[in-house]
Amino acid sequence: MPDTAASSPNNLDAFWMPFTANRQFKSNPRMLVGAKGMYYTNAEGQQIVDGTAGLWCCNAGHAERRIVEAVSRQIAEMDYAPAFQLGHPKIFELAARVTGMFPSGLDHMFFTNSGSESVDTALKIALAYHRARGEGARTRLIGRERGYHGTGFGGISVGGIVSNRRTFGTMLTGVDHLPHTHLPEKNAFSRGQPEFGAELADELERLVALHDASTIAAVIVEPVAGSTGVILPPKGYLERLRAICDKHGILLIFDEVITGFGRLGTAFATDFFGVKPDLVTLAKGLTSGTIPMGGVVCTKEIYDAFMTGPDNMIELFHGYTYSGHPVAAAAGLATLDCYKEEGLFERANAIAPYWEDALHSLRDTPHVVDLRNLGLIGAIELESIPGKPTARAFDAFLKCYEKGVLIRTTGDIIALSPPLIVEKSHIDQIFDTLRTVLKEVA
Numbered sequence: 001m002p003d004t005a006a007s008s009p010n011n012l013d014a015f016w017m018p019f020t021a022n023r024q025f026k027s028n029p030r031m032l033v034g035a036k037g038m039y040y041t042n043a044e045g046q047q048i049v050d051g052t053a054g055l056w057c058c059n060a061g062h063a064e065r066r067i068v069e070a071v072s073r074q075i076a077e078m079d080y081a082p083a084f085q086l087g088h089p090k091i092f093e094l095a096a097r098v099t100g101m102f103p104s105g106l107d108h109m110f111f112t113n114s115g116s117e118s119v120d121t122a123l124k125i126a127l128a129y130h131r132a133r134g135e136g137a138r139t140r141l142i143g144r145e146r147g148y149h150g151t152g153f154g155g156i157s158v159g160g161i162v163s164n165r166r167t168f169g170t171m172l173t174g175v176d177h178l179p180h181t182h183l184p185e186k187n188a189f190s191r192g193q194p195e196f197g198a199e200l201a202d203e204l205e206r207l208v209a210l211h212d213a214s215t216i217a218a219v220i221v222e223p224v225a226g227s228t229g230v231i232l233p234p235k236g237y238l239e240r241l242r243a244i245c246d247k248h249g250i251l252l253i254f255d256e257v258i259t260g261f262g263r264l265g266t267a268f269a270t271d272f273f274g275v276k277p278d279l280v281t282l283a284k285g286l287t288s289g290t291i292p293m294g295g296v297v298c299t300k301e302i303y304d305a306f307m308t309g310p311d312n313m314i315e316l317f318h319g320y321t322y323s324g325h326p327v328a329a330a331a332g333l334a335t336l337d338c339y340k341e342e343g344l345f346e347r348a349n350a351i352a353p354y355w356e357d358a359l360h361s362l363r364d365t366p367h368v369v370d371l372r373n374l375g376l377i378g379a380i381e382l383e384s385i386p387g388k389p390t391a392r393a394f395d396a397f398l399k400c401y402e403k404g405v406l407i408r409t410t411g412d413i414i415a416l417s418p419p420l421i422v423e424k425s426h427i428d429q430i431f432d433t434l435r436t437v438l439k440e441v442a
């Protein structure tokens with residue numbers, strides 16, 4: 001084979017990078033080559049404090065010993081096992097342990113490889129559930145403006161971020177959307193859950209009046225919207241959504257891909273808000289980002305509705321080659337051990353007030369038009385440069401990276417979600433750097 005530039009390890013051209021400005025990146029790449037605890041190391045040997053837990057996923061911190069050992073052991077012991085008509089013990093144990101962390105009634109778990117697959121799976125289960133109960137006309141799915149549910153066709157259909165939707169055709173039919181709950185004119189600079197906006201849940205009544213409840217299968221929302229730039233549920237909003245769903249026999253799906261596994265200082269947002277959905281989508285923190293894995297937790301009623309008919313019949317024609325992958329299962333079990341043994345959810349809860357104060361200390365910093373926080377989530381909304389949306393926040397991202405702090409930006413919003421092992425010194429480093437950078441950016 002000719003030794004062309006294409007086979008050179010330094011050629012960046014072949015990899016079509018996801019959610020990245022490819023040409024801009026490749027002209028000035030930012031390469032990460034190592035990770036340990038709260039820090040990445042880049043190709044230049046610089047330490048970068050991780051203000052985003054990778055992509056909201058490395059909740060236990062990087063290269064956590066228990067997880068590294070469990071994965072290494074498992075890959076040597078059994079690298080792969082099919083999950084169709086066969087099983088292996090660890091995946092049953094993981095399902096039992098994860099469901100055991102939920103309020104009783106949320107008793108069963110399906111495995112996927114990502115948040116996007118979890119969302120597709122939950123939507124499919126919702127549709128098939130109604131059909132199994134003889135209400136097959138319930139085919140409509142309701143999402144929310146500015147929602148992010150991954151990038152599968154199901155997820156972008158119920159999602160509400162225009163850039164993720166506009167170039168991909170008609171998507172799923174029979175989908176409608178609730179309004180988002182971002183009300184900066186009333187709620188700017190709220191600490192924790194905002195006061196105003198619970199009544200936005202009543203928009204679901206309007207959709208019911210328009211479509212009729214008998215056509216609606218499920219409502220899916222992120223309890224805290226993350227990828228759109230952190231939108232918090234107003235006080236009482238999720239409770240109202242639950243009540244309206246109950247009234248009309250509509251399933252409520254919480255997409256807990258980012259809120260799951262301690263992000264709010266509780267195991268799940270379900271616990272934090274005291275609102276119990278019918279289905280929960282998970283991924284990311286399930287394995288602390290180490291091995292791709294997702295899952296869907298559902299109620300006993302939903303599971304039982306499928307467990308009818310001859311018992312040699314497959315009840316749900318759905319699954320993935322890597323559903324319940326043994327290496328991911330080992331990573332998941334070790335991750336849960338780590339969360340428990342280190343008390344990481346309690347830790348996140350304990351340090352959240354310090355996080356909140358540090359975030360809100362940026363209030364008088366240039367360009368800041370809103371600050372939002374809950375648990376170990378923070379958002380800094382910047383005023384956009386006229387005619388150049390996203391430019392200011394991206395510039396802040398680059399400058400923070402140069403100064404050794406990893407942040408994430410969506411539009412002109414900076415979103416922060418550190419590993420749950422974060423210490424006060426890291427929080428100080430993150431916000432001191434941001435304060436300096438926000439004074440520097442145009």
Ligand SMILES: Cc1ncc(COP(=O)(O)O)c(C=O)c1O
Pocket residue numbers: 113114115116117119148149150151222226227255256257258283284
């Ligand atoms: C709420 C939510 N759902 C789904 C997804 C999609 O997850 P994945 O990227 O693993 O497909 C994400 C990813 O950020 C998410 O935040």
